[in-house]
Amino acid sequence: MRIQLIILACLIGLVGICAMPACASVADVVQGSTVFVGEEGLVLQSGVLAANDTQVAWYPSGTTVSGTSVPEITITVSPSSFDVTPVQFKGRTGAWYSYPNGVAETTPHLAFLVNQPEAMVKLWVYTSEGGEYGTGYKTIKGVKLGFRMETNMFAIFNRPGVSAGEPGIDIYVEAPGGSTYSALYDDAAVPHSVPIAGQHPQTSYAYVPVESGATCVWDTGNSEYGAGNYIFYAYADVNGLKDAVGKISGDRFTLLATATDSAGATPTPEVPNLIVGTGTVTLDTTTGGIVQTDTLLHDEENMAYVSLDKGTQAFNEKAQALKSLSIIMVAMGDSMTLVPLPDGQTPLSIYRISPEDSSFSPSAELGILISDDSLSHNLYWWNELMGKWSAVDAETDNDDGYLKGDLTKSGYYMMTYPAGSVTESTAEPTILPEPTATTVPTASPTPTQSPVGILVVMAGCAACALLKKR
Known part of the structure; x- marks a missing residue:
């Protein structure tokens, strides 16, 4: 009888242990919690998703979220193992909603908030x-x-x-x-x-x-x-x-050992006011991608530059701090031209800014030296997702002869002039003076061909257009 009582007590204790709630942990996420791009193995607790939902959705800023509004992206989630992957969540910070039942509620069902870790x-x-x-x-x-x-x-x-x-x-x-x-x-x-x-x-x-x-x-x-x-x-x-x-x-x-000692021969290095590079430059960025030093990058031919101001947020394709930046001229005679070209435009020069899928906020500045005498010039960015050239806000700086535009994404940039435009002689543009900051010696990047939209070699056409124009 005694043995039976002991066994019964053990069974009751075991049932009690099994009935105890699972311990919460740093990976447990409740409704409305903030999660960070890059977190892995999160566990979405009951209530994060609305009843019968298996997806979350993100809407651009300013969208009135409802059952009829169209999200920019929806993602199917596994509540027991949820990853905030940079591929899916990069650039999509803020509120994510349970979908589709959650957004059909009178008050949209907020699942969680997403933020970039800093x-x-x-x-x-x-x-x-x-x-x-x-x-x-x-x-x-x-x-x-x-x-x-x-x-x-x-x-x-x-x-x-x-x-x-x-x-x-x-x-x-x-x-x-x-x-x-x-x-x-x-x-x-x-x-x-x-x-x-x-x-x-x-x-x-x-x-x-x-x-x-x-x-x-x-x-x-x-x-x-x-x-x-x-x-x-x-x-x-x-x-x-x-x-x-x-x-x-x-x-x-x-x-220091005593108050009279100096820091010696190896003090904390003085931060330069400007970092300069040719071809490739190493960026002085902290966690969160914040550029700590004004940076100027020239291409090898000194015909184009990228300028980043201190405080610019620079991310790579994984939403991590961008550590380096490259610019290289894409030779018209050697490259495969991305087509279709913008209507009524003749290409003058193309530059590749890498690594691909990098982003800048607020925008950096791209400058391309105007090497012809056209009355007007335009700047385009190759939108790989859409398979076409997208216009970039750019203006000609008459003081130094550069076409200057906003750089928010890396990739291919093309300067054009309107086909058949009237030209007149202009003064030779002024070359930007060389900065006095210490140059960061780096190797020139090896160019690679774009895998999207490469159909026709435009060497002959571009050359003929330029000869006829000149």
């Missing part, structure tokens, strides 16, 4: 007045330091049920001797080893927490830390974002 980590100095950024601060051994995280990914860590032991934002510090720290000693009476990995910021800016009995996260006066150059950075190692976001920008600083 983050920075900054050095924080604890002072008697409170604290300040470490940028420009003379860090002498013994100074009290910490880290400030500035990110929109805090929404991940506000999802219901996220526990402290789950993945988060990992901060690392590289010491002069080659050691890499994921925990640091604070200034408590008995120093704590304070983890700086696995951080869960819950607001748009947050600090690595200071342990009880301490006044900082990192006591540089500890004998563990010698004078020299330190580097810090971070990764968002949560829901697959580590690869999508890449290294989160931090900074470097020199820890």
